[in-house]
Amino acid sequence: MPLSESRILYIDDDEGLCRLAKRHLERMGCELTYALSGAQGIELARATSFDLVALDHIMPGMGGLETLELLMALPSPPGVIYVTGSDETGVAVAALKAGAVDYVVKTGSGDFFELLTSTLHQAAATLRLRQQKEQVEQQLRETNAQLEALLHEMNHRVANSLQMVSSLVSLQSRRATGQEARAMLQDVRHRIQAIGRIHRQLYTGESYHAVNMRDYLEGMARDLAGTFSSENIRRSIKVMAQDASLPAATAVTLGVLVNELVSNACKYAYGREESGEVRIRFDLEGEDGYHLRVEDDGVGLGEDHGPQGTGLGSQIVTAMARSLGAIHSFSSPGKGLQVDIHRAPSAPKQAGPSANGQDG
Structure with a gap:
C-alpha cells in the first residue's frame, strides 16, 4: 500500500521530535500516532493494527531492542524502522537480525x-511485496489442496469403477461354458484387480502420488493366494520387499508384471493336487533402479522353454518390462523357476570440466 495509506506509529521518548515527525508526515498525507515510551508503544500496537513503526533505540525503561522483540511477537507484526544514533551501527545490525525492516540514523538536522520519510516509503513497498508474496503462496496452498482433493476423489472413483468391472468379469466367468474361457476371464479379473489395488492404496494412503511397494505386493499376494488355494491345495505366496515407495505409474506396471508371474507360477509350477510356495522379492537400487524376482519350487522350465497356456502372460511380461526400460530373464538354477526383472539405476551425472580445463 502507498505510504499515505499506511498507519504509522512513532515510539520515542523525545516528544518534541515526535511532534515534528507527525507534522512533517501529515503534510504528506500520512497518519502518524506517537508514543513516548516502549511500554506505551506496545499498548497502542496491541490495540491498533499499525502497518509501520519507527522505533527509537535509547529510551528510559523499556529500550528499543526489547520493544522490538515484543512488536515482533504480535499476531500481525508491523514493519519496524529502527532509529539509532550515528555511532550505533552495531545496534542497527542487531535490530535487523531481530526483525526490523530497515534502520535510519537520527541526526540533529x-x-x-x-531520510525517515524515504525509509518509510521503502519499507511500505517492501511490506507490499511481502503481502503479495504471502497472498500468492496462500493461493498456491489452496489450489494444491483442491488438486489433492480432486486426485483423491479420482482415485476413489477409479478404484470403485475397476472393482465393478472386476465383479462383472467374475460374474461372466461363472456363466462361461468352456474351461478355457473361464480361465481367460479369471486372468482378466486378476489384471483389473492389480491395477485397482494401486488406486485403492492411493486414496487410502498418505500419498496421492506414490505407492508403498511392500504394502502393495503383500495385498496382492493375499488376493492371489486366496484365488489359487482351496481347502486341500494351498498356494503360499511370500513377499520379501523393501519398505519403499515408487511413482504410481511405475507401481501399476510392476503390479501387472507380478500378477502375471505369480499367476503363472500358481497355475503351472505345481500339480493340480500339489501345494506349493511362490516368493516375491523386490529391492530398490539407487534412486530409480530396482530388482524384482518371482520364484517357485515347481517343475521349472520345460525342455522347449516355451510358454504354457495361451502365451499371453509371457507377452504381457515382455511388453511391461520393455515399457519400464528393464530387462527380464527366466532361469532354473535348481528346482523350480526364477524370473528376474531388473532396471539398472541411472548413472549419476558427472560434473563438467571447469573453466580452467580441470575437473570441477
Missing part, C-alpha cells in the same frame, strides 16, 4: 525527517 532537518535531513532526518526526509
